[in-house]
Amino acid sequence: MSARPLPQLTGLSAEFYGFCKRHELRFQRCAACATWRHVPRERCAACGAAEFRWEPSSGRGRVYTWIVANRSMHPAFASDPPQVPVVVEMDEGVRLVTQVVDCPPEELAIGLPVEVVYDDVTADVTLPKFRRRA
Amino acid sequence: MTAQACIVGIGETRYARDKSWSPTTLALHLDAAVRAIEDAGLAMRDIDGLLPFPGLSSAEEIAANLGISELRFTSTVHLGGASPVASLLHASLAIGAGVAQHVLIPAGWAGYSGVRARQTVSMEVQSLPGGGIARDFYIPYGLTAPPQWYALMARRHMAEFGTTPEQLGAIAVAMRRHAQANPNAVMRGRPMTLADYLASPMIADPYRLLDCCLETDGGAALVVTSEERARDLAKRPVRILGAAVGQPHPADEIVSRKDWFQIGLTSAAPRAFGQAGVRPSDADFAQIYDCFTFEVLQQIEEAGFCKRGEGGAFVAGGRIELGGELPINTHGGLLSEAHVVGMNHVVEAVRQLRGEAGERQVAGAELGVVTGFGDFGDGSIAVLGRA
Ligand SMILES: [Zn+2]
Numbered sequence: 402m403s404a405r406p407l408p409q410l411t412g413l414s415a416e417f418y419g420f421c422k423r424h425e426l427r428f429q430r431c432a433a434c435a436t437w438r439h440v441p442r443e444r445c446a447a448c449g450a451a452e453f454r455w456e457p458s459s460g461r462g463r464v465y466t467w468i469v470a471n472r473s474m475h476p477a478f479a480s481d482p483p484q485v486p487v488v489v490e491m492d493e494g495v496r497l498v499t500q501v502v503d504c505p506p507e508e509l510a511i512g513l514p515v516e517v518v519y520d521d522v523t524a525d526v527t528l529p530k531f532r533r534r535a
Numbered sequence: 536m537t538a539q540a541c542i543v544g545i546g547e548t549r550y551a552r553d554k555s556w557s558p559t560t561l562a563l564h565l566d567a568a569v570r571a572i573e574d575a576g577l578a579m580r581d582i583d584g585l586l587p588f589p590g591l592s593s594a595e596e597i598a599a600n601l602g603i604s605e606l607r608f609t610s611t612v613h614l615g616g617a618s619p620v621a622s623l624l625h626a627s628l629a630i631g632a633g634v635a636q637h638v639l640i641p642a643g644w645a646g647y648s649g650v651r652a653r654q655t656v657s658m659e660v661q662s663l664p665g666g667g668i669a670r671d672f673y674i675p676y677g678l679t680a681p682p683q684w685y686a687l688m689a690r691r692h693m694a695e696f697g698t699t700p701e702q703l704g705a706i707a708v709a710m711r712r713h714a715q716a717n718p719n720a721v722m723r724g725r726p727m728t729l730a731d732y733l734a735s736p737m738i739a740d741p742y743r744l745l746d747c748c749l750e751t752d753g754g755a756a757l758v759v760t761s762e763e764r765a766r767d768l769a770k771r772p773v774r775i776l777g778a779a780v781g782q783p784h785p786a787d788e789i790v791s792r793k794d795w796f797q798i799g800l801t802s803a804a805p806r807a808f809g810q811a812g813v814r815p816s817d818a819d820f821a822q823i824y825d826c827f828t829f830e831v832l833q834q835i836e837e838a839g840f841c842k843r844g845e846g847g848a849f850v851a852g853g854r855i856e857l858g859g860e861l862p863i864n865t866h867g868g869l870l871s872e873a874h875v876v877g878m879n880h881v882v883e884a885v886r887q888l889r890g891e892a893g894e895r896q897v898a899g900a901e902l903g904v905v906t907g908f909g910d911f912g913d914g915s916i917a918v919l920g921r922a
Contacts, residue, residue: 408671418671440672440788465790466691469740474680484677488687488790496790498676506740511694528675 405477407526413441420455421527424519427455428495439495460517461534462491469506489515489531503532540627541765541772541922544577544758545882546570548643550719550873552751557648563754564592564641565600567878571756572601576769577637582758584608584635586622588642588876589615597641608635614780615909616824617799618642619878623917624778626759636760642878643754665787665911682747682827684789684911686739689829691795693741695844700741702847703828704732706863707745707870709856710825714867716857716895721751722871746828748869755878757885765922773888776902777811777918779803789911796833796843799914800906804838811918815839818918819900820887821861822880824908825868834906835863838916857895865895877907881917888921 408414413429420427428439433450444451467487473479485506490496501515515531522528546567548558558566564587572579579601585594586609594609608629612618619642626638669678678684692698711727714720727745735745765772781803783792808814815838823838825831832846840861841849849855855863866872866883873879886892887900900921907915 406670406674408675409667412667414667414671439791440668446785466687466694468678468683468686468690468742469737470677470679470683471737471740474683475674475677478677478679486673486676486678486683486687498673498678498790500676511691522675 405522406475407522410525413443416455417441418526421519421529422525424527426458426460426517426529428458428491428493429453430456437493437495439497458517459492462489462515462531464488464501464509464511464513464515465490465496466511467506467509485509487531497529499528499530501531501533539762539774539776540630540759541762541774542623542757542881542885542919543760543765543768543770543772544571544573544575545885546572546574546756547719547875547879547882548754550721550751550753550875550879552647552721552749556752558645558752560644560649561592561596561600563643563645563752564597564756567643567754567756568597568601568639568641571639571758574770575758575760577758579603581637582639584626584629584638586625586638586640587611588618589613591644592641597639608638614907614913614915616826616877617780617907617909617913617915619876619881620778620905620907620915620917621780623759623775623881624780624915627775627778630759630761636764638759639756640759640878641754641756643875645752646874647750647752649752665789668788682739682742685827685830686742687790688795688833689827690741692829692833696847698832698847700733701729702851703746703832704729705850706825706828706831706855707732709850710864710868710870712856713862713865713895714871716893717866717872720867720872721749722867742827748826748874749871751873751875753873753875753879755875755882757878757881762922771889772922773885774920774922775917776813776920777807777809778916779806779810780913780915782914783912786911786913796837798833798837798908798912800834800837800908800916801914803914803916807916807918808839811920813902813918815904817902818861818904819902820865820884820897821863821904821906822865822868822884823863823906824877824880825864825870826908828870830908831863834908834914838904838906857897862897865892865897880905884919888919
């Protein structure tokens with residue numbers, strides 16, 4: 402099995418994952434028009450402003466869609482049980498690709514309420530994942 | 536486009552999954568190109584415009600091999616699987632501007648004996664749509680390959696509009712049926728029922744194996760020229776009545792779109808139909824880029840053949856099969872003919888409009904639509920007419 406692929410900690414990705422390492426989920430928010438955004442971008446697509454803040458997320462969202470990767474198409478995942486990448490829509494309105502750690506795929510449902518947890522994958526990298534909430 | 540360009544030459548190699556055949560991608564492009572140039576009744580040296588497919592072959596090596604000594608125009612369209620149809624727009628513009636007269640568009644790849652389609656994205660991060668976005672925000676969470684991206688969309692469509700596996704299956708079954716009437720289709724002689732489709736293993740749930748396109752070796756090519764020049768050439772020309780490209784927003788990231796189902800075709804299709812002065816319902820057939828079944832359904836909706844959400848009902852009941860109201864992918868498509876990055880769709884459209892499609896000919900075909908789909912939903916579309 403080849404090494405599990407991890408995000409490259411450069412540029413704005415490094416800033417996003419730097420907060421995750423401290424167990425904080427933050428997204429960029431435009432300093433001019435207050436629009437939230439993710440994935441990290443240099444500028445706000447709503448107004449074009451470059452200035453932004455990394456604002457704390459509520460950490461809460463709902464399952465938007467998901468798939469079960471029954472057949473691995475990446476060597477790093479080949480020997481594992483199927484990965485279940487999930488898209489979560491946060492209360493702030495942004496969406497991200499993640500996983501729900503405590504929910505077998507047959508119990509996933511669109512709209513399922515979830516909250517962030519942190520998976521410290523290596524000494525350097527923490528991935529934001531989710532678990533079910535009431 | 537007032538002065539319309541015409542497709543005057545088509546060429547295809549053998550399409551196969553054959554362990555005893557391992558052509559290079561360049562050899563496939565050259566073989567198809569030579570056939571297309573011959574089909575047009577032209578000589579190699581007549582070619583003065585060249586639109587190679589991104590990342591698969593270069594203008595330099597094609598020109599060197601074919602003896603094209605005076606290349607006046609070349610560019611590459613970076614829209615993944617939407618590139619071949621998008622190249623029709625670029626060729627029309629170059630010809631209309633008088634920059635080039637005979638434009639060659641080669642495509643295809645050794646997708647079976649070379650790097651398999653399923654491996655391209657996960658193995659070569661640099662060539663990923665969205666590049667670092669996929670590397671940093673998709674792949675670490677197990678989202679690594681095209682069927683997985685698009686299955687995310689399909690599940691949402693199923694939830695919002697009640698689209699069923701049987702409806703996706705109807706698309707796969709129609710393509711397979713059409714392949715039975717195509718001597719060059721890889722899946723000829725291997726018919727398939729809806730029960731076969733439903734019994735095929737899950738690959739990226741909700742996608743089954745039979746929702747996915749083939750991995751094949753094959754090349755296809757076109758020659759495009761002006762309407763005036765087309766009159767002197769060997770075959771009945773096919774007019775490019777309208778051609779357009781479009782991108783979703785954002786195009787480099789797939790999950791943050793405000794409108795989840797928006798794709799490039801959403802904006803491109805009205806422009807192409809407008810240019811041609813026709814409506815989707817005027818088409819006698821459509822060749823829709825079928826990387827996966829749901830993408831066919833989605834493009835049918837976004838191109839305006841039906842309303843969004845009605846695609847499931849549209850594809851049921853044989854409407855998209857030969858003999859139906861709108862036959863789709865009369866050659867069998869990427870799902871059942873071969874994965875020639877959609878250039879095979881353009882070739883088939885030309886055959887239909889020339890009346891050369893043999894036992895799969897759509898009777899009286901005068902107007903056809905062909906689409907391309909690439910990367911995270913980039914779109915291209917051409918409206919083609921019998922000259
Ligand atoms: Zn803003």
